[in-house]
Amino acid sequence: MTNDKMRWIWIDKFTEFTPKTSATAIKNVSLAEEHLHDLYPAFPIVPHSLIVEGMAQTAGILVGEARNFEEKVILAKVGRATFHRLVRPGETIAYSAKIEQLNESGASIAGTVTSGSDLVAEISLMFSHIDQNLAGLEFPEHNFVFTEQFTELLKTYRIESSVKI
Amino acid sequence: MTISREEIYDKVRAVLVDALGVDEGDVTPQAVVRDDLGAESIDFLDISFRLEKAFGIKIGKGEMMPENVATDPNFVQNGKITPAGIAELKKRMPHSDFSVFEKDPTVENMSKLFTVDAIVNYIEGKLKTA
Numbered sequence: 001m002t003n004d005k006m007r008w009i010w011i012d013k014f015t016e017f018t019p020k021t022s023a024t025a026i027k028n029v030s031l032a033e034e035h036l037h038d039l040y041p042a043f044p045i046v047p048h049s050l051i052v053e054g055m056a057q058t059a060g061i062l063v064g065e066a067r068n069f070e071e072k073v074i075l076a077k078v079g080r081a082t083f084h085r086l087v088r089p090g091e092t093i094a095y096s097a098k099i100e101q102l103n104e105s106g107a108s109i110a111g112t113v114t115s116g117s118d119l120v121a122e123i124s125l126m127f128s129h130i131d132q133n134l135a136g137l138e139f140p141e142h143n144f145v146f147t148e149q150f151t152e153l154l155k156t157y158r159i160e161s162s163v164k165i
Numbered sequence: 166m167t168i169s170r171e172e173i174y175d176k177v178r179a180v181l182v183d184a185l186g187v188d189e190g191d192v193t194p195q196a197v198v199r200d201d202l203g204a205e206s207i208d209f210l211d212i213s214f215r216l217e218k219a220f221g222i223k224i225g226k227g228e229m230m231p232e233n234v235a236t237d238p239n240f241v242q243n244g245k246i247t248p249a250g251i252a253e254l255k256k257r258m259p260h261s262d263f264s265v266f267e268k269d270p271t272v273e274n275m276s277k278l279f280t281v282d283a284i285v286n287y288i289e290g291k292l293k294t295a
Contacts, residue, residue, distance in 0.1 A: 076207045076210065076211070077207060077208075077211055079183075079184075079211070100214075100218070101214045101217060101218065103226070104226055105210050105213075105226055106210050106214075108211075108214045126207075126210065126211050126214065128207055128210060132226075133206065133207070133210060
């Protein structure tokens, strides 16, 4: 199984997408997800690391779209990840990402994760456009970051929002 | 309102503490950002973003630390920066102190040009022209 085929997607759909500015994606947490059961026996929760990954996917697509998916956008640094409470099955969590800075080298993002009116986490991330930063290192020509799994999410959002209008 | 050199230094120190997870006491004016504070390549983008935010400025690519001198065959011979290369670096890094580097101007030693003091000088210059 290649990386292109592996399902590694931790957001379900975008509910807001303002190019170069902000995006919000939601994730419905289901008891049927295997990984919820791995951390504590009989106490299923979403691992914090996967909440960071959900934010990275929401923000990464926002950063990628800002340059028409021409850059290979890599999560370079988690500047801050503060968790206020656990997330349990049956909840819908929302990842809101805002671009704070964006230039040819990369982007910095401020994000919040909420469940209803509760603040679940605050996460700051930094992304690198790797072809611009790691001079001398060679990466595959094709954009291995933005596989169809990710671009389809944005396509779906655009189709759904145009239908509503 | 102008900002004093001490205030710039304090903000730069806070940026480096946040970006690199070092102790305040480690951030001395002479500290070399890579060698003494442990910055890796990706940290420089982070530092640049944080400085932009802290001082409300824009930092162009390669402005604080030129990226293409070390890979230019006109400026590098046998792992050492040539006199022409040093002249080019001095032109592009007026904020850096070259006294240590010039004694042994290897490509490896280029990192020694990027000290905490160099960042403070750079920001001071940038704010003056803003």
